[in-house]
Structures are given as C-alpha cells and as structure tokens.
Amino acid sequence: MAHDLLIKNGQIFNPLKKNFQRADMSVSGGKISRIAPALGGEQAGETLDASGLILTPGLIDLHVHIFHRVHRISINPRDLVPRGGTTTLVDGGSSGAGNFDAFREFILSRSDLNLLAFLNISLFGQIFDLQIPGVPSMNEYEDLRLVNVTETIKCIEQNRDFIVGVKVRAIHGLTNVTPICAAVEAGEETGLPVMVHTAPPPLSVGQYFPLLRSGDILTHIYHPSPGGLLDRHGKIRADYREARERGVLMEVGLDRWHTDFEVLKRGMGEGFSPDIISTDVTRFNVDPLVRDVLYTASKIMAAGMPLPDALAAMTLNPARAMKRPELAELKEGGPANITVLELLRKDVTFVDFFNQSMKGKEQLVCRWLINKGKVLKEKPPTEKETRSV
Numbered sequence: 162m163a164h165d166l167l168i169k170n171g172q173i174f175n176p177l178k179k180n181f182q183r184a185d186m187s188v189s190g191g192k193i194s195r196i197a198p199a200l201g202g203e204q205a206g207e208t209l210d211a212s213g214l215i216l217t218p219g220l221i222d223l224h225v226h227i228f229h230r231v232h233r234i235s236i237n238p239r240d241l242v243p244r245g246g247t248t249t250l251v252d253g254g255s256s257g258a259g260n261f262d263a264f265r266e267f268i269l270s271r272s273d274l275n276l277l278a279f280l281n282i283s284l285f286g287q288i289f290d291l292q293i294p295g296v297p298s299m300n301e302y303e304d305l306r307l308v309n310v311t312e313t314i315k316c317i318e319q320n321r322d323f324i325v326g327v328k329v330r331a332i333h334g335l336t337n338v339t340p341i342c343a344a345v346e347a348g349e350e351t352g353l354p355v356m357v358h359t360a361p362p363p364l365s366v367g368q369y370f371p372l373l374r375s376g377d378i379l380t381h382i383y384h385p386s387p388g389g390l391l392d393r394h395g396k397i398r399a400d401y402r403e404a405r406e407r408g409v410l411m412e413v414g415l416d417r418w419h420t421d422f423e424v425l426k427r428g429m430g431e432g433f434s435p436d437i438i439s440t441d442v443t444r445f446n447v448d449p450l451v452r453d454v455l456y457t458a459s460k461i462m463a464a465g466m467p468l469p470d471a472l473a474a475m476t477l478n479p480a481r482a483m484k485r486p487e488l489a490e491l492k493e494g495g496p497a498n499i500t501v502l503e504l505l506r507k508d509v510t511f512v513d514f515f516n517q518s519m520k521g522k523e524q525l526v527c528r529w530l531i532n533k534g535k536v537l538k539e540k541p542p543t544e545k546e547t548r549s550v
Contacts, residue, residue, distance in 0.1 A: 164189045164205040165534060171211030171501065176218065176477035176489050179469035186216065188497040191534035196493055207536065211501055214528055217472055218489045219248025219275075219498030222454040223479040224356070224380055224414050224439035227276065228255035228264050232288050234443040238272060241442065243530035243537040245453030246500040249488055251479070252278040253356065253380070253414075253441060254328025257301070258309065258316035259284035261324075269323050273532060275498070277483065279328035279356050280316060282344040283307045287330075292445060300332045302340045313347045325483040326378070327351075330358035331369055333386075341369045345377075354378055354482060356412070361386035366400045375408025378482060382411045382435060383428055385421035385515075390428050397431045405433075410482055415457045416441040417450060417514040422464075426519070429464040437482060438474040450514060455502070455525045460511045463521030468504065471525075501529040 166188035172181040173196070185200040186193060195203075222245065226235040232255040241247060256264040261280060269276045281287060283301035291298045302308060317324050329344035341357065348355040356378040359366065365388050373379070382390055382401070392398045405411060413420065413435045428434075438458045442451045451457065458471045466474075480489035491499065502525055509521045530537045 164194055164203060165207070166497070166531070166536065167200060167203055167205035167208045168211050168216065168499070168501070169200070169208060171214055171216040173491060174215055174217045174469070174472050176473045179473055181215070186491070186499070188531065188534045191497055193491060193493055193495050193497050196491070209501070209529060209536070215502040215504065216491065217500045217502060218476045218491050219530070219532065220246045220454060220475045220500045221249040221251065221479040221488060222247045222439055222442070223251045223437050223482065224253040224412060224441045225250050226255045226287070226441070226443045227252050227268060228286070229268060231260065231263065232256070232286065232290065234290050234292055234445050236442060236444040236447055238268070238274060238276060240447065241453060242274060244527055246455050246502060246527035246530055247453070248498040248500070248530065248532045249275040249277065251325060251483070252276070254279045254281035254286055254330070255288070256286040257281040257284045258312040260286065260288070261316050261320060265320060265323055275488070276323070277325045278323055279326040280313060280324050281328045282310070282313055282340055282347060284309055284312060300330065300334065302330070302332070302335060305339055308340050308343050310343045310347050314350050317347070317351045317353065324353070325485070326354040326356055328356045328358070331360055331364050332358060333360045335364050338364065338369050338372065341372055345372050345374070348374070348377070356380055359384055359386070359389065362388050366398070370400045370404045373404060373407070373409050376410065376482065378410045378412050378437070379404065380412040380414035380439070380441065381416065381419040382413065383420045383425040385424050389424065390433065391424055395427055397428065397433050401433065410436040410478070412437040413439050413457060413461065414441040415439070415451055417446045420513060421515060422513045422517045422519045425464050429466065434466050434470065435461065435474060437479050438471060439479070455527060459509070459521060459524045460519065462523065463511060463519050497531055497534040499531040500527060501531070502526065503528045
C-alpha cells in the first residue's frame with residue numbers, strides 16, 4: 162500500500178496514559194492511515210526516520226494573541242509555526258462580539274492551522290492595548306457599556322466552530338466584579354469555560370475566585386503580584402488551593418511580567434504545577450523571552466515538571482478544557498496533525514522578565530510538524546546531542 166508519508170521508529174506519546182510506545186505511523190490523504198509496531202515494506206512519498214524522537218498530537222497553545230493588524234500587540238499566527246510545534250492556536254480574548262466577524266473572516270478562517278478563540282466579554286476585546294509611546298492605553302472595561310452579555314452569547318451561538326470560551330481580565334485598576342460576573346453568566350448560558358486573567362489588586366482574588374466554576378481557567382498563575390499565588394510567607398494562597406479543588410484549571414500564560422521564576426519555583430516546590438502550559442505570546446514578547454510553547458514547557462520542566470506531564474499540558478489538558486478532546490488523539494482514521502519532538506540533553510539557562518535565571522538540563526524542540534498530513538518543516542539538530550524519552 163502506498164502512503165503519502167511514513168514516520169518510522171518514533172516514540173508515540175499517549176496523553177491519556179502518559180506513556181510512550183515505539184511504533185511506525187503512516188499518513189494518507191491528510192489522515193493517519195496506520196499505526197503499527199513495524200510497517201515493513203510500505204511505500205510512501207516521503208519517509209521520516211523518527212528514531213529517538215517523540216510523536217505527539219499536534220500541540221495546542223491555549224493562550225496566544227493573533228488578531229493580527231487589528232489588535233496592535235497581536236502576532237501573525239504564521240510566525241509561531243512550525244518552530245513551536247503547534248497545530249492549534251487559541252486566541253485569548255483579543256476580540257469581542259463587536260469585531261469578531263472581522264477576526265473570523267480575515268484571520269481564523271483563512272489559515273491552514275486550527276485557529277480558535279476565547280471571546281472577550283467586552284464588545285471590542287483588547288484593541289485598546291495600543292502600546293504606542295506617549296499614547297496612554299485604556300482597558301476594555303473602563304466603560305462598562307462595552308460589557309454586554311446578550312451580544313456575547315449571540316456571537317458565541319453564531320460562531321461555535323471557532324469560539325471555545327469567554328475571556329475576562331481581572332486587570333490592575335478594575336474596581337468591581339461586574340465584567341467577571343458578566344463573563345461567568347455568558348459562560349453559564351453557553352456551556353463554555355471562562356478564562357480569567359489574574360493581576361495585582363485592587364480586586365483581590367477573594368472577590369472573584371468564588372465566582373468561578375469547575376472547568377474555568379485562571380491564567381498567569383505565577384504572576385508576582387501582591388495577593389497572587391504566594392502569600393507573605395511564601396506559601397500557596399488558600400484561595401488558589403480551594404479554586405483548584407473545585408476544578409478550576411491553572412494555566413501558565415507566561416507573557417513577560419506575568420511570570421516570575423521565583424514564584425514559579427516556589428509554586429512547583431509546593432506541588433502547584435500548571436494544568437495547561439501556554440505562552441500568552443504577542444509580537445512584543447515573542448523574542449527573545451517567550452518564543453513558543455515548547456520553550457515555555459522547557460522552563461516549566463526546569464522547575465520540576467516531568468516530561469509526560471508537560472506533554473499532557475500541551476495536548477490533552479487544553480483539549481479537554483475546550484471540550485474538544487479529539488484534538489489530543491493520534492488514531493487510525495483521525496487527522497494527521499502530528500508534532501515530532503526532540504528532547505535535547507543540554508545545559509540551558511532561562512531568563513525571565515525580571516532578569517532572574519533558572520538552569521535547565523534539557524530542552525524540547527520541534528523536529529518536524531505535520532499539519533493535515535503535510536510536513537511543514539524539518540529541523541535538523543544544530544549540535545551533537547543525545548536523544549532520550
């Protein structure tokens with residue numbers, strides 16, 4: 162039997178079981194045609210030798226900003242692949258009901274990638290994030306007339322193929338919980354999760370954490386803000402533990418000042434690891450700090466997260482959070498969205514926004530990215546390093 166693509170000798174990662182199994186995989190017509198211990202004698206238009214490499218479902222970055230050219234800080238999604246190994250990118254509230262039609266028509270629907278979105282509870286999303294020197298920005302909730310539950314629900318119902326949740330920012334300066342209550346109401350009415358941006362007071366986490374439901378998502382969990390993850394004794398704040406016990410999901414949302422390595426290491430040391438690894442990448446933080454979800458995952462691993470947990474946090478966990486578990490499957494007859502990873506054994510020093518460093522012994526990189534059966538890139542190693550799973 163002839164195939165379009167044959168991937169030989171890979172270690173296939175099962176996100177559900179968090180284990181690896183050596184097998185061959187063939188691809189035909191954009192679908193996975195066969196998975197077997199050995200596909201001997203098979204013919205293919207292209208063959209990749211994945212000896213010592215890891216095959217995962219196409220990685221998911223659950224928090225990016227890709228409303229390119231409208232939301233000033235958003236990045237062109239093409240700039241994030243294939244280096245990041247992502248076949249699914251999820252916008253974190255750049256648009257709202259008032260401008261989502263443009264986002265859908267000009268960005269989401271025109272990409273070969275799987276682009277999805279959280280819809281901001283504010284009608285125009287985060288387009289006020291100008292970041293122009295000398296021009297003050299405003300947040301999207303300064304005028305509460307823009308917080309509109311009815312229009313948000315209407316937009317979601319008309320765009321369920323692209324919208325996977327509701328976004329709200331408990332942004333510094335927010336003086337009341339009205340936007341958060343509105344987002345939760347919209348999420349309740351549509352059956353979708355709410356992603357909440359955490360930031361310094363005036364709103365304390367004790368004011369809005371109790372509003373969140375099982376399956377809702379807290380992003381920027383390692384923010385160094387007062388009232389954040391760590392209390393004044395350096396211990397995990399009870400509000401965070403209680404939220405997690407209720408089923409609220411914890412997401413990295415690395416960004417720049419939203420992640421402090423000391424908070425990250427203390428949090429991980431206290432057993433508070435993220436459910437979802439994500440970047441909150443924009444065109445202002447992509448280089449050299451954030452880069453992509455694999456570079457972010459390498460930082461989390463340096464802080465103590467095991468490799469299988471890190472891979473699940475970029476596949477199964479975000480897929481479940483969006484109620485799209487099929488995105489985290491590699492199976493015969495399923496779409497051929499496959500990330501081929503190499504775990505480089507090397508000394509690496511990571512640096513955060515606050516110029517704090519963290520040493521690591523390994524780094525995940527994308528060797529090949531297969532999107533809808535097409536190999537987007539081959540990335541040969543730049544130096545001789547051992548491979549390991």
